[in-house]
Amino acid sequence: MTVQAIFAHLPILQVIMPLIAAPVCVILRRGTLAWILALVVSWASFLVAIKLLAQTLDGGVISYELGGWAPPWGIEYRVDVVNAFVLLIVSGISAVVLPYARQSVASEIPRSYHALFYTCYLLCLAGLLGVTITGDAFNLFVFLEISSLSTYILVSMGWQKDRRALMAAYSYLVMGTLGATFFVIGVGLIYMMTGSLNMADIAERLQGLSGNRTVRVAYGFIIVGVGLKLAMFPLHTWLPNAYCYAPSSVTAFLAATATKVAVYVLLRFIFTVFGLSFALAPETLTHILLPLSLVAMFAASTVAIFQVNLKRMLAYSSIAQIGYMLLGVSFSSLTGLSATVLHIFNHALMKGALFLALGCIVLRVGGATIVSVRGLGREMPWTMGAFAAGGLSLIGVPLTVGFISKWYLIRAALEVGWWPVAIAIVASSLLAVVYVWRVVEAAYFQDPPEGRPPAVEAPLAMLVPVWILVLANIYFGVDTELSTTAARLAAETLIGGWR
């Protein structure tokens, strides 16, 4: 078997490697062995994702036929620059989180569950990568459920530390299943009208069916279903508890990837499958996405300011950040879409760094609340430094990725002449200043609470992943070449469609 022959199968390798490694982890039984396997597989998928992105950056589309069955009859994996970019984000974050996970998991989850933890983690990774790579609408649903079911388990694994994790996982299960079922109802109605499940084929067959009531109902079901999955305001209620009580490494991984993949699915269906020529699309964008995203930006940020638990604070901040992503979509312009894709990437970097830093604090102090971080600026300088840097990026300070996202968003708003929206973007960033400053103030300007033994700095194996993400925040904030080029190409592909 030559290298060339393997390269031809990269799209399927991307998904199948973690999918096969997951049950192997159960057989290995020992947590350390399972962790090593997960690490190797995760890095291998990262390399595959880099290769796939390099192949698609020239605007090409890779079509892979599963089992040699030609589309639209067989399942097709279709990689263009949009999903190659999302694949890179998901596998890249996983490659950074896994080295970190070992010590964090060891301290938060009972030993006997470690191998099962990595099994679920790999299944979740395989599901997210599968959702992103597939070109088949029903296959997308199956992968969505693989990732969701494993996510519920991962969230519930925080029960040893706090029993509320169980209730969080349960509510997430109910909401997530409703969302996925809504999605599958939509796919069924589309199948009824077009007789196809291949997304590119559906896009062609839907031409001229724009006024059909069944297709319109399908559109509604899909938007609401995916909206639940991506925590679109006001369908976000499952998110704060799930992120708050899940083990720290799970929170970091999910916050940086799961909602982003759902945003990608939304983009794919609005722009590629239904297309902007679909009668309801412009109305959804300006009358639903725009107001909801603006409300999310302000309401969720305001709620974040009053949180005691810092993980919950960042979870609310995530809802606000998803608002920024949807805001970019609602402009339905090239710059707006670029801003969305760019923010998917940038937000993964900043939230990844912030949640990983919180995980270090949880490891050393036992919990990340506004009280427990008091005085940590001196005791854990590297961790708190990373948190402060990530916070600056979240606010959108120049020389960080957050600034680049907001710059593009504001440009997109001014381009279509919506200057009040541009002002809203800046104003909501000020709310981020408030909730980030609360933490920085407590860590650097307040004395440690009485009775807490002095904390030591987090271990190197956890600090290095945190700082890799922090440096990425700064690197991609200065040298924006790669991220903006990929984002612009992705936006062009989305608007141009698969033709």
Next chain:
Amino acid sequence: MFELIVLHYNYWIVIFLMMAGLYVVVSRGNLVKKIVGLNIFQVSVFLLYISMGKVSGGTAPILTGEPETYSNPLPHVLILTAIVVGVATTALGLALVVRIREAYGSIEEDEIQADNRAVEAEEEAQSR
């Protein structure tokens, strides 16, 4: 109007089951009942898919060698997968309920939330 109801009776059954399931999920506080509601909701989608695959006058899609009309087998296959997903969801949901019962001693949502609120109020008080 009469035709709308009678000729599309399968869709009316689907809609009834869908709404009944959704209503149970939203209105019941018992965690097991919520899972039952979720199940009914999912089953309605199974029926939606399966009934749309029916071709009037068609037989079961089995290869006999003779040309004949047969129903579309694809929705059945899709729903086979969806049933597996549904079973997995139910199993996981019930497993979580068992753990919740062990941790809280209750499977009533309002009692559990009252417990959680008490803990949250305590945390809030400590941060003052």
